[in-house]
Amino acid sequence: MIPDLMDQMRRAFAIAKKDVRIYYLNGPVVIFGILAPAFLFLAFMIGRDLPVDFLIAGLLGMTVFFTSTSITPVIAPTETQTRNLERLAAAPVSITTILFGDMIASVFFGIAISLVPIFLGVAFGVAIAHPLILAVGIVLAAFCFSALGLVFSSTPTSMTSTVMMISMLTKFPLVFVSGVFIPIQEMPSWGRALASLSPLTYITDLCRYCIEGTCANYYPVPLDICALAVFLVIFMVTAVKLHERSLPMRL
Amino acid sequence: MKNTKNTKNMIEAEGLTKNYGEVVAVDHIDIEVASGEIFGFLGPNGAGKTTTVRMLTGIIRPTRGRVRIAGFDLRRDPIKAKEVMGVVPELSNAYNGLSAWRNLQLMAELYGVPAKDAKARAEGLLVRFGLHDRKDHKTRTFSKGMKQRLVIAMSLMSDPEILFLDEPTSGLDVLSARMIKEVLRELNNEGKTIFLTTHYMEEANQLCNRVAIINHGKIAAVDSPEKLKARMGGLGRVEVSFDTPVDSSDLRRLSGVTDVRASGDKTYLYTDEPGRTIQHLVDCCRSGGMEIVTLNTLTPTLEDVFIKLTGDGEVSVGDANALEGAANNDS
Ligand SMILES: Nc1ncnc2c1ncn2[C@@H]1O[C@H](COP(=O)(O)OP(=O)(O)OP(=O)(O)O)[C@@H](O)[C@H]1O
Numbered sequence: 318m319i320p321d322l323m324d325q326m327r328r329a330f331a332i333a334k335k336d337v338r339i340y341y342l343n344g345p346v347v348i349f350g351i352l353a354p355a356f357l358f359l360a361f362m363i364g365r366d367l368p369v370d371f372l373i374a375g376l377l378g379m380t381v382f383f384t385s386t387s388i389t390p391v392i393a394p395t396e397t398q399t400r401n402l403e404r405l406a407a408a409p410v411s412i413t414t415i416l417f418g419d420m421i422a423s424v425f426f427g428i429a430i431s432l433v434p435i436f437l438g439v440a441f442g443v444a445i446a447h448p449l450i451l452a453v454g455i456v457l458a459a460f461c462f463s464a465l466g467l468v469f470s471s472t473p474t475s476m477t478s479t480v481m482m483i484s485m486l487t488k489f490p491l492v493f494v495s496g497v498f499i500p501i502q503e504m505p506s507w508g509r510a511l512a513s514l515s516p517l518t519y520i521t522d523l524c525r526y527c528i529e530g531t532c533a534n535y536y537p538v539p540l541d542i543c544a545l546a547v548f549l550v551i552f553m554v555t556a557v558k559l560h561e562r563s564l565p566m567r568l
Numbered sequence: 569m570k571n572t573k574n575t576k577n578m579i580e581a582e583g584l585t586k587n588y589g590e591v592v593a594v595d596h597i598d599i600e601v602a603s604g605e606i607f608g609f610l611g612p613n614g615a616g617k618t619t620t621v622r623m624l625t626g627i628i629r630p631t632r633g634r635v636r637i638a639g640f641d642l643r644r645d646p647i648k649a650k651e652v653m654g655v656v657p658e659l660s661n662a663y664n665g666l667s668a669w670r671n672l673q674l675m676a677e678l679y680g681v682p683a684k685d686a687k688a689r690a691e692g693l694l695v696r697f698g699l700h701d702r703k704d705h706k707t708r709t710f711s712k713g714m715k716q717r718l719v720i721a722m723s724l725m726s727d728p729e730i731l732f733l734d735e736p737t738s739g740l741d742v743l744s745a746r747m748i749k750e751v752l753r754e755l756n757n758e759g760k761t762i763f764l765t766t767h768y769m770e771e772a773n774q775l776c777n778r779v780a781i782i783n784h785g786k787i788a789a790v791d792s793p794e795k796l797k798a799r800m801g802g803l804g805r806v807e808v809s810f811d812t813p814v815d816s817s818d819l820r821r822l823s824g825v826t827d828v829r830a831s832g833d834k835t836y837l838y839t840d841e842p843g844r845t846i847q848h849l850v851d852c853c854r855s856g857g858m859e860i861v862t863l864n865t866l867t868p869t870l871e872d873v874f875i876k877l878t879g880d881g882e883v884s885v886g887d888a889n890a891l892e893g894a895a896n897n898d899s
């Protein structure tokens with residue numbers, strides 16, 4: 318049982334390595350990963366007089382969110398079209414292993430790109446009060462959002478554009494209701510209720526705690542971490558179930 | 569890795585069925601392939617070959633039925649069963665964005681081959697398939713034949729006991745096809761079990777210990793190629809060509825002849841007793857003053873058997889011969 322699990326783990330890493338080589342290590346993907354959240358963020362923040370540490374915390378949350386959900390949705394449709402999927406389905410790996418591999422690659426990408434706003438913040442003189450908690454939060458959030466990307470990719474299609482549309486239609490509302498642009502403390506009660514449904518809310522809240530200081534967060538830190546973990550489990554279980562159903566339809 | 573359960577049959581399927589909505593793609597078929605056998609799987613387009621292979625390799629779930637691979641139940645022990653087989657799907661690709669070498673290494677990692685073995689094996693396979701000088705090139709730049717050779721090499725990275733190939737030589741030139749056939753023969757000599765789907769009758773005839781012919785999702789016949797041919801009565805014929813046109817009604821009266829058909833400058837005498845027919849034919853010519861230019865006996869080919877079992881109408885001599893020519897060219 319345990320050795321089998323270790324085998325599957327190693328094979329998931331092989332899949333992750335393949336993903337990184339094929340999908341992540343190319344110029345446009347990396348540049349888009351860095352620029353997209355930055356532009357979106359600037360568009361909403363310009364002209365509003367907000368402190369730089371508030372900005373960086375929000376930017377960090379958005380970056381992890383957008384980079385971790387950027388590539389995972391397109392892997393399955395792309396491999397359907399390029400006819401690599403049947404090869405993978407014949408290999409001694411479970412669907413969970415395949416998805417876990419895709420997730421690991423996405424997590425690495427999410428973490429690597431999120432270093433950019435952190436360095437940016439440090440350059441602007443932002444001090445990070447709780448680096449360890451920040452690291453835990455970002456890793457957990459990267460896992461959580463990557464799993465969300467896998468839920469999108471379960472649509473049994475070979476058209477990446479379809480999946481991208483579904484993904485955008487879900488991602489933007491999740492950003493708008495979250496506490497990225499307005500501190501949760503300043504929201505009306507219905508706004509707070511909505512915000513609590515977006516996983517982005519919790520990582521942003523955690524980032525505020527770690528960057529701005531102890532009183533900037535709205536939820537207690539353990540609650541932020543638990544919420545991200547719960548979202549991760551929900552997304553992953555859903556993704557595995559949906560992919561099990563859609564894989565035969567792709568062949 | 570190589571822990572196959574002790575069993576005589578490497579592939580066993582019972583009552584295998586696949587429904588796609590109303591369509592019954594595969595209809596209660598039973599298959600047994602013994603260890604060390606090359607088993608051919610023939611059938612017209614849409615007969616259900618690919619669907620069967622996909623069920624046998626655990627890529628899709630059967631609607632009904634059970635599969636055992638090297639003694640492992642495919643449903644209960646899918647990982648163990650998949651570890652002992654190599655698969656070349658009908659329409660599959662290597663990863664275009666990776667080099668040949670990386671594609672092979674990916675397979676090794678997916679099948680849990682230790683890194684040291686994987687290096688040596690990849691080198692060997694690249695040389696064997698004539699891809700060694702291109703090993704660091706992205707497979708995007710490969711020709712169709714090179715890609716197909718790479719896909720087969722990939723399926724051999726885990727040194728599998730059982731190999732499934734779904735039309736591995738379709739669309740390849742004569743040399744590539746021959747290279748693949750030679751590899752299959754070598755593997756078989758090493759004791760590997762091979763399940764081969766093909767549209768080339770001559771390929772199946774040359775390579776396979778046994779063939780199954782599937783039509784409309786059902787198995788029409790399973791046997792060795794020679795026994796199948798022997799079992800099909802009425803397909804033996806004598807091909808003769810005369811120096812002058814001959815009235816076919818005289819030929820019809822010859823002993824053993826069941827039918828006479830002319831095609832070009834040749835006349836085909838269908839007979840169950842070719843020896844007797846030839847004697848009488850020669851006698852008849854001598855007495856009638858006709859001269860024979862060429863005389864051949866044609867035994868039924870696997871192609872004839874195939875057409876008889878899967879064709880909806882009668883066997884047409886003209887068609888059979890045209891196809892036979894094509895098949896012979898391929899060999
Ligand atoms: N995913 C699918 N959905 C619906 N029907 C399918 C699907 N796959 C196969 N079929 C149907 O099942 C039948 C058998 O198809 P299959 O691909 O197994 O044929 P085949 O023997 O491999 O043919 P070919 O020689 O053309 O490769 C066909 O009628 C086909 O339309």
Ligand SMILES: [Mg+2]
Binds near residue numbers: 617734
């Ligand atoms: Mg087929």
